[in-house]
Amino acid sequence: MRYEIKDNAVYGYAPTQVEPILYQPNHPDGSAWANDDDAKAWADAWLAHMADPENNAFPSSRS
Amino acid sequence: MANLIPLGILAAIKKLLSWSAVSFSGLGTTGDRTFRGAGYADLANAKYFGFGANSGGVASNVYLYSTDAASWSSGTLPASKTWGKSATNGTRLVVVSQSSDTVGAYTDNGTTWTSTTILGTAANMYDILWDGTRFLVVANNASANLAHSTDGVTWTRIDIGDPGLCIGYDGSSRYIYGQGVGAATATCRTTTSNPTVVGNWSNLTMPATGRWLQFMYTNNRWLAISATSTTAYYSDNGTTWTATTLPTSITDDSANETSARGLAYNGRFYVALGGATGNVTIYSSSDTITWDTEAALTGVGTDLTVINGWAAGPSTVVGFGLDDTADGSNGAIVGIR
Numbered sequence: 001m002r003y004e005i006k007d008n009a010v011y012g013y014a015p016t017q018v019e020p021i022l023y024q025p026n027h028p029d030g031s032a033w034a035n036d037d038d039a040k041a042w043a044d045a046w047l048a049h050m051a052d053p054e055n056n057a058f059p060s061s062r063s
Numbered sequence: 064m065a066n067l068i069p070l071g072i073l074a075a076i077k078k079l080l081s082w083s084a085v086s087f088s089g090l091g092t093t094g095d096r097t098f099r100g101a102g103y104a105d106l107a108n109a110k111y112f113g114f115g116a117n118s119g120g121v122a123s124n125v126y127l128y129s130t131d132a133a134s135w136s137s138g139t140l141p142a143s144k145t146w147g148k149s150a151t152n153g154t155r156l157v158v159v160s161q162s163s164d165t166v167g168a169y170t171d172n173g174t175t176w177t178s179t180t181i182l183g184t185a186a187n188m189y190d191i192l193w194d195g196t197r198f199l200v201v202a203n204n205a206s207a208n209l210a211h212s213t214d215g216v217t218w219t220r221i222d223i224g225d226p227g228l229c230i231g232y233d234g235s236s237r238y239i240y241g242q243g244v245g246a247a248t249a250t251c252r253t254t255t256s257n258p259t260v261v262g263n264w265s266n267l268t269m270p271a272t273g274r275w276l277q278f279m280y281t282n283n284r285w286l287a288i289s290a291t292s293t294t295a296y297y298s299d300n301g302t303t304w305t306a307t308t309l310p311t312s313i314t315d316d317s318a319n320e321t322s323a324r325g326l327a328y329n330g331r332f333y334v335a336l337g338g339a340t341g342n343v344t345i346y347s348s349s350d351t352i353t354w355d356t357e358a359a360l361t362g363v364g365t366d367l368t369v370i371n372g373w374a375a376g377p378s379t380v381v382g383f384g385l386d387d388t389a390d391g392s393n394g395a396i397v398g399i400r
Contacts, residue, residue: 014268020303022270028294028306030352046270053247053272 001050003043005036010043012050022046080398082345082358084365085135085381087394092118093125093137098383098394101372102149104156109138109173111374113383113395114146114158122162128173132379132397141168141178148372150191150198157198157215159188167191167200169215181210181218190229194238199258201227203244211259223264224252231278233285237301239267241275243289251275253301270296270304276313281327286351288313288325288334297351310346310354311336326373328380329400333357335370335382343367345382345396357398365396 003012003022012022024042026032033039087094095118102112109128117123122143129135140146140158146168147161157179159167165182181188186204193199200210200218203226212218225248229241240252253267269275273289280286287296287304293312296304313336325334330349337343337360345357360367370384378400386394 012270016266016268017302019300021268023303023305025305027308029308049271050249053249 001047003047005039005043008033008036008039010039010046012043012046014050080347080357080380080400082363082396082398084363085132085395085397087127087135090127090135090137094127094135094394096123096125096127096394097385099145099161099371100147100149100158101374101381101383102151102156102158103374103376104149104151104173105153106156106171106173109136109170110376111379111381112149112156112158112173113374113381114149114372115383116145118386120145126158129381132374132376132381138174139176141176142166147188148191150193152193152198152215155215157191159191159200161187161189163187167215177216179216179218181212181220183207183220186226189227192230192232194232194258195234197259199230199232199238201230201240203227209240209258219259221259221261223258223261224266225250228275229277231280231285233280233301239278239285239287239301240264241278241287243272243274245274247272247274247289249273251278267302270306277324279325279327279332281332282330282349284351286325286327286332295351307351309334309336310344310356312338324371324373326375326380326382328373328375333373333380333398335360335367335384338368343369345370345398358396360396363396365394367394367396370396 010024011020014021098115100114111129111132113127124140124143144160145162149158157169163185167181168176170176186202188202190201197211206222207220208227209223210218210220225242226244231239236255238258249272251267252264254263256263277288285298298304331347333347335345341361343360346354348354367384370382374381380398383395
């Protein structure tokens, strides 16, 4: 599992398919990424969740 | 000069349905049901159907039906089950048993039913759909988890993955089979070919683990819902998903793996969220991103804690679910366009 940040969006990839399984252009609540670091923090939490299903801490918004 | 629509009217147009509680009080204790599913089929004697168990969740052969979603009657199914989801091919309605079983039932007029053996080994049948060619039934069975039939009478069983929770279809090519019975998973199954061929199915990796309760499709968009989550996922192609925050959490009727079935209807998604008496609200959205409040269920006089099935007619929908007070009067809500 991996991700890329490009064009202000998080793209998440799984070994199971060529196209991304995740396209996240903003926080799930619709608020914009503050910057690439903001997107990266969310993406890191997403990656942690995908690696450990018990880890459900990835935030839906900045707050 | 172009005709301009005042903003107030635009706002009103977004809220498409007016809502009110359905009363089954005229049926006495027969109206006291725990609904696990519903259905609409334009049949001679009945059109709107509510299926489930009795008020204590005990298997029953009673179902409720109506031709107009206003006046209701009770009918008798071939056996006592926890009857659940249903689907129609336009002339026949098939309902499946949600408790461990091999049988379903079908009707061509809405009041006369015939039992049909769907599975070879008893399992909970959690979902059914008609794709234009065949009925597809999903079961939480390790080795025969998808059953198909062109007529609802003769069934073939295949193994397409793990025990299933739901199935969705975009109306033209893509099927998505939801997994996660008992334990959350990021792996579901999908095909854009004949769903009755095992080899046509492949893994669909969702961008989160969950118990995937429903994959709905309308307005050129999929909406995926997993249990006990405030985050749903939408996709325009069925393989790349975007997280979207729901107004509040999905209700998980985990004891019965039915939970919180939403409705894709007339270009909008409808979901009932909240999960506690006095705290359940129906929201709708055309894009899965912006959600409008349709009805707070207490505001229309129901005790519903979850909606497990929808009977969606041409201009009227009836949501059936769990009535917290089991008083027989408030186990369903009707929305009119």
